[in-house]
Amino acid sequence: MKSSITIKFRSLAVVISLACTTGLVQAQDNAQPVDTKQLSYISPQKPEDISPLLNGEKIPTGLLPDVSGKIFDLNKAVSEKPTVLIIYRGGWCPYCSKQLSGLRQAAPELEKLGYQLIAVSTDAPEGLMQSVTKEKISFTLLSDADLSFSKQFGLAYKAPMGYWEMLLKSTHGKDVDLLLPVPSVFILNKKGAIQFEYINPDFKQRLNPDLLKTVAASIIKEL
Numbered sequence: 321m322k323s324s325i326t327i328k329f330r331s332l333a334v335v336i337s338l339a340c341t342t343g344l345v346q347a348q349d350n351a352q353p354v355d356t357k358q359l360s361y362i363s364p365q366k367p368e369d370i371s372p373l374l375n376g377e378k379i380p381t382g383l384l385p386d387v388s389g390k391i392f393d394l395n396k397a398v399s400e401k402p403t404v405l406i407i408y409r410g411g412w413c414p415y416c417s418k419q420l421s422g423l424r425q426a427a428p429e430l431e432k433l434g435y436q437l438i439a440v441s442t443d444a445p446e447g448l449m450q451s452v453t454k455e456k457i458s459f460t461l462l463s464d465a466d467l468s469f470s471k472q473f474g475l476a477y478k479a480p481m482g483y484w485e486m487l488l489k490s491t492h493g494k495d496v497d498l499l500l501p502v503p504s505v506f507i508l509n510k511k512g513a514i515q516f517e518y519i520n521p522d523f524k525q526r527l528n529p530d531l532l533k534t535v536a537a538s539i540i541k542e543l
Contacts, residue, residue: 380472
């Protein structure tokens, strides 16, 4: 896939149905139940291989720490106002820092249109606070240090080995699977349904703030 192409596809889900006769079910009183905790996220090895949520689908549940470590109910916030949701790698990434700077400049116009901005990264709350201070961020930053949110979004993939040590430090050891999210931008309505998305496996390519403002202005009446 060329790096400039937004991912607009997802892998087909494989559904496995387990069937057994009523007689066998009744006879096996001591059968062990399926342990759903053993089912784990299988992370793609490359960012090109992710299977993200698509336009029209609803975002997953997000109860994430903010810069102070307080749990923030993302879904409740989204239900109150149209939202520009940004998922980025971390404040340690220069491309993410540049993106945050551009979003800071775009925020007043987006907020005037009626949007709120919320950005989620792998940084622990302390790292988020550093980004707030460095980039002078006024919108909400949230921590997805264990990437549970990014996994549900279908955005997480195995980080290259060169990132492993840094990720364990920046997430305070919570990124045990050593994953990274593909940087993404979503526009959500108050039902939490995706109305626009920009997902690029090339982490060096980010959505231009002016283009984001143009798209946001063009669809706000539909939200």
